[in-house]
Amino acid sequence: MQDIRRATRKHCSVEDKIRILLDGLRVEDSIAELCRRERIPQSMYYVWSKESLEAGKRRLAGDTAHAATTDEVKGLRRESTAPKEVVGEQALEIRLFRKA
Numbered sequence: 214m215q216d217i218r219r220a221t222r223k224h225c226s227v228e229d230k231i232r233i234l235l236d237g238l239r240v241e242d243s244i245a246e247l248c249r250r251e252r253i254p255q256s257m258y259y260v261w262s263k264e265s266l267e268a269g270k271r272r273l274a275g276d277t278a279h280a281a282t283t284d285e286v287k288g289l290r291r292e293s294t295a296p297k298e299v300v301g302e303q304a305l306e307i308r309l310f311r312k313a
Contacts, residue, residue: 223252230261237262 225233237247237258248255 225253231265233258234261234265 233247233251233253236242237244242250244255244258248258
């Protein structure tokens with residue numbers, strides 16, 4: 214039964230969520246009618262609404278920090294080691310050139 218629920222669950226893109234939230238702010242239809250039309254539970258609409266307001270509040274407060282993923286950290290480490298290696302090689306070449 215749980216697999217059936219997962220298979221039939223609607224997955225909305227970020228653009229769809231924003232569109233639905235903006236439609237909910239308009240006074241044309243009720244939230245219940247909007248959710249029926251979009252085939253999402255009302256609770257999901259309110260979760261999205263709360264999350265978007267919280268994110269907006271953090272952004273307006275200046276909280277721009279985000280948690281870096283492991284892949285991002287590894288990529289940044291690779292980027293920072295490449296110039297260090299080049300500088301190290303050039304320093305060795307200069308020393309060898311001065312000795313000769």
